[in-house]
Amino acid sequence: MSAFLFKQVMVLVLGGGDLASGAIYRLSRAGFPVVVTELAAPLFVRRTVSYGNAVYENEFTVEGITAHLVDSSERALIVLQQGRIPVLIDPDRASIQSLRPTVIVDARMAKVNLDTRLSDAPLVIGLGPGFNAGTDCHAVIETNRGHNLGRVILQGSAEPDTGTPGSIEGKTDTRVLRAPVEGYVSARAAIGDSIAAGQIIAEVNGSPITAPFAGVLRGLIHHRVYVQVGMKIGDLDPRIQREACFTISDKSLAVGGGVVEAVLGAAHLRPLLLSAEPERAARPR
Numbered sequence: 001m002s003a004f005l006f007k008q009v010m011v012l013v014l015g016g017g018d019l020a021s022g023a024i025y026r027l028s029r030a031g032f033p034v035v036v037t038e039l040a041a042p043l044f045v046r047r048t049v050s051y052g053n054a055v056y057e058n059e060f061t062v063e064g065i066t067a068h069l070v071d072s073s074e075r076a077l078i079v080l081q082q083g084r085i086p087v088l089i090d091p092d093r094a095s096i097q098s099l100r101p102t103v104i105v106d107a108r109m110a111k112v113n114l115d116t117r118l119s120d121a122p123l124v125i126g127l128g129p130g131f132n133a134g135t136d137c138h139a140v141i142e143t144n145r146g147h148n149l150g151r152v153i154l155q156g157s158a159e160p161d162t163g164t165p166g167s168i169e170g171k172t173d174t175r176v177l178r179a180p181v182e183g184y185v186s187a188r189a190a191i192g193d194s195i196a197a198g199q200i201i202a203e204v205n206g207s208p209i210t211a212p213f214a215g216v217l218r219g220l221i222h223h224r225v226y227v228q229v230g231m232k233i234g235d236l237d238p239r240i241q242r243e244a245c246f247t248i249s250d251k252s253l254a255v256g257g258g259v260v261e262a263v264l265g266a267a268h269l270r271p272l273l274l275s276a277e278p279e280r281a282a283r284p285r
Contacts, residue, residue, distance in 0.1 A: 008272055009272060011103040015107040016107075018050050018219075019143065020052070022254070023107055026257060035080070036085060037088050038089055042222070045219030045232060047221075049062055049248050054068055055087060076095070096121070102121060105126075111130050118136055122269060124137040127255060127259075128144075129157065133154050134155050141153070144162070145251060150257050175212075177232070178209075179227040180204060180209065181205050183204045183205035184205070185221055186204070186223065187201075188200045190220075209234070215236045216236070217234065220234045
């Protein structure tokens with residue numbers, strides 16, 4: 001990890017989806033060694049901008065930064081030495097004990113706190129609703145679009161989940177593609193394709209999913225995921241901007257900036273951030 005500016009401050013990011021990837025990208029660019037954990041079959045749909053897509057592709061590059069699937073914490077450290085981001089399948093969080101990161105970022109976007117605790121690391125950060133700064137993490141980053149997007153919250157919670165996707169050119173719920181039945185998704189179009197209104201985008205066990213309007217297919221869940229009825233399986237963007245399907249979004253980068261601020265602004269980590277030699281920060285009382 002000698003190539004990293006902050007080699008002594010390892011960051012473990014739980015989840016490698018599109019919103020997590022803004023934090024992964026900005027932390028890596030800022031000089032932090034980053035390890036990512038994921039499920040064996042991740043559920044994200046914006047695969048072309050998700051470092052967690054390395055689970056499916058073995059190796060995957062987003063905006064010049066490459067993630068590589070590894071099978072152990074020991075292998076993760078080797079991949080870090082090579083200047084890449086290791087992605088570890090670790091749904092049970094065993095890597096927290098084996099890697100002992102200085103910072104943990106819960107970026108799984110479950111909208112509830114699944115299992116993250118204040119004592120998990122010297123600095124624990126939660127993205128979006130479901131976390132309470134000062135209770136189960138040290139800082140929460142606002143993920144809702146608007147005036148507070150990317151803001152670091154040191155006491156309290158992010159804005160509650162509205163249950164409605166953010167509006168893009170007036171499209172909200174209709175831009176989210178959902179499974180009509182349970183089963184595996186068979187793609188009839190690829191991410192980045194221009195889609196006509198009424199066009200079949202995919203099928204689930206023979207049941208077609210058609211485009212409610214013309215746009216660009218921004219995301220589609222991997223065919224290895226067994227989906228349930230009503231589950232989000234795709235994302236149709238009414239803007240005809242194919243390049244946006246392959247670059248990290250403004251929202252994700254704003255959230256990532258908040259994560260970097262939370263790390264650099266943590267007073268109890270300041271001695272470690274300025275230290276030349278690797279050592280462990282004392283856990284805050």
